[in-house]
Amino acid sequence: MISNIPFDYPPGEHETEKASYSYLMSLIAAIAGLPLPIINLLATAFFYLANKKSTYFVRWHCTQALLSQISLLFVNSYGFWWTISIIFTKEEISNHYIAYLITAFMFNIIEFIVTIYTAIQTRKGIHVQWWFYGSLTNLICKP
Amino acid sequence: MKKTSIQGLSIVFLFVSMLFLCNQINWMQLFSIKATTAKTEEKLGELFWGIYQKAEKQNDKKFANQVLDSLVNQLCKNNKIKRATIKLHIITKNEVNAFALPNGHLVVYTGLIANCKNQEELSGVIAHEIAHIESNHVMSKLTKEIGLTMLISMTTGNTGAESIKNAIKLLSSSAFDRKLEKEADIKAVDYLCNAKINPEAFANFLYRLAEEENSTSKYLSWISTHPESKNRAEYIIAYSKNKKIKYKSILTKSTWLALKNNLAN
Known part of the structure; x- marks a missing residue:
C-alpha cells in the first residue's frame, strides 16, 4: 500500500519538517475537530494553500495529504449525516448502518496509521508514496 | 493515468x-x-403509565371499556396488529383528547367520546393514535425532545418524578411534527378502510373541532395539539375519496348511544 521511493532530489531539513507537518496537520485536526469530518480536510487544505509556492518536496506531500483527506471526507460525511438522521429523524439504527460505521472506522484507522508512519518517514527525508494517492499526486504535482 | x-x-x-x-x-x-x-420502551411505558394513572381518574365503567375494546379489536384484527400490544385506558376528563404513551399505552379521555357524533369519528381518532404507536412515533419524539441518555436514566430510576411528568405532558399536550402527523393520518385512513369504517367521519370530526376551536379551546386539547386541522381534513378526504369500499358499523346504534349515556351519568 505504501512504498519508499527515492525522490528527484535529496530534500533539505526545512523541507522534511514542513512536509511532515502536512500529515500531522490532518491528525491534530481530526482529534480537535471530532465529530465534524470536514475540519481535518479544511486544516490540510489551509496548510496546502500556505505551502503552494514552497519547494517541490513540500508541495508533493501537502498534495498527497490533501487528496487522502478528500476521499475520507466523503466516507466520514456519509456516516456523520447518517448518524445525525438517526438522532433527529425517524431513521433507526440498522445492520447496514453498523456495517458502514465499522468499515469507515477501519479505513480511518488504516489512514491514521499510514499517516503517522509517513509523517515520521518524511521527517527523516524518506519519500513515502501511497497506493493510488501517490500516483494521483504525481499527475497533479509537477516540479 | x-x-x-x-x-x-x-x-x-x-x-x-x-x-x-x-x-x-x-x-x-x-x-x-x-x-x-x-x-x-417497555420500562418507560410502565413507568409513565404508573405515574400518570396515579394523577388521573380512570374510568371504572366496565361497559365503556368493553365498547372501546371492540373498536380497537376490529382495527387491530383487520390491520394485522397484535391486540396485546395496544393497552387501552379511558380517563374521566372533560378535555377532548387522546394520546399514546410508550409501549403501546393508548389513553382516551371521556371528553373525546362525548364530543364524537358517531362511532366512526371516535374510531378515526383511535386509528390515528394506533398509527403513531405502530410507526414508533412516540419513542422517536421522546428521543428527539428529551434525548436517549435521559430516557435511559429514567428507566434506571436516576431521574425524579417531575421529569417523567414533563415527558408525559409533552406527549399528551403537544403535537408530533407535521410530517409524522400526516403519516399517522394517512395510516389511520388505511386502518379505517381495512376495517371497513368510513374515514370521512374522521375528516368531519377535524373540520368540526377546528370550527369550535376558538370558542371552547380549553377543552379541545386534541385539536390544539394537532394543528392545521382543516388542511388535515382536506388531505384525508382526498386520500380516501377513490376507495370503493362498502362501509359497515362495528357497533350497533343502540350500543353507541348506550356508551354516550353511560359516560354522561
Whole structure:
C-alpha cells in the first residue's frame, strides 16, 4: 500500500519538517475537530494553500495529504449525516448502518496509521508514496 | 493515468468488499440493539403509565371499556396488529383528547367520546393514535425532545418524578411534527378502510373541532395539539375519496348511544 521511493532530489531539513507537518496537520485536526469530518480536510487544505509556492518536496506531500483527506471526507460525511438522521429523524439504527460505521472506522484507522508512519518517514527525508494517492499526486504535482 | 485509475478502482473495490463482508454479520443481534430498545420502551411505558394513572381518574365503567375494546379489536384484527400490544385506558376528563404513551399505552379521555357524533369519528381518532404507536412515533419524539441518555436514566430510576411528568405532558399536550402527523393520518385512513369504517367521519370530526376551536379551546386539547386541522381534513378526504369500499358499523346504534349515556351519568 505504501512504498519508499527515492525522490528527484535529496530534500533539505526545512523541507522534511514542513512536509511532515502536512500529515500531522490532518491528525491534530481530526482529534480537535471530532465529530465534524470536514475540519481535518479544511486544516490540510489551509496548510496546502500556505505551502503552494514552497519547494517541490513540500508541495508533493501537502498534495498527497490533501487528496487522502478528500476521499475520507466523503466516507466520514456519509456516516456523520447518517448518524445525525438517526438522532433527529425517524431513521433507526440498522445492520447496514453498523456495517458502514465499522468499515469507515477501519479505513480511518488504516489512514491514521499510514499517516503517522509517513509523517515520521518524511521527517527523516524518506519519500513515502501511497497506493493510488501517490500516483494521483504525481499527475497533479509537477516540479 | 491508467495505473492510477486501476489503483483508485481497487480502493473502491476494497471498500465495497469490506462493507459487503461487514453486512453479512448480524450486528443488531450481536449488540442486542433491538432487545435493548424494546426493553427501554417497555420500562418507560410502565413507568409513565404508573405515574400518570396515579394523577388521573380512570374510568371504572366496565361497559365503556368493553365498547372501546371492540373498536380497537376490529382495527387491530383487520390491520394485522397484535391486540396485546395496544393497552387501552379511558380517563374521566372533560378535555377532548387522546394520546399514546410508550409501549403501546393508548389513553382516551371521556371528553373525546362525548364530543364524537358517531362511532366512526371516535374510531378515526383511535386509528390515528394506533398509527403513531405502530410507526414508533412516540419513542422517536421522546428521543428527539428529551434525548436517549435521559430516557435511559429514567428507566434506571436516576431521574425524579417531575421529569417523567414533563415527558408525559409533552406527549399528551403537544403535537408530533407535521410530517409524522400526516403519516399517522394517512395510516389511520388505511386502518379505517381495512376495517371497513368510513374515514370521512374522521375528516368531519377535524373540520368540526377546528370550527369550535376558538370558542371552547380549553377543552379541545386534541385539536390544539394537532394543528392545521382543516388542511388535515382536506388531505384525508382526498386520500380516501377513490376507495370503493362498502362501509359497515362495528357497533350497533343502540350500543353507541348506550356508551354516550353511560359516560354522561
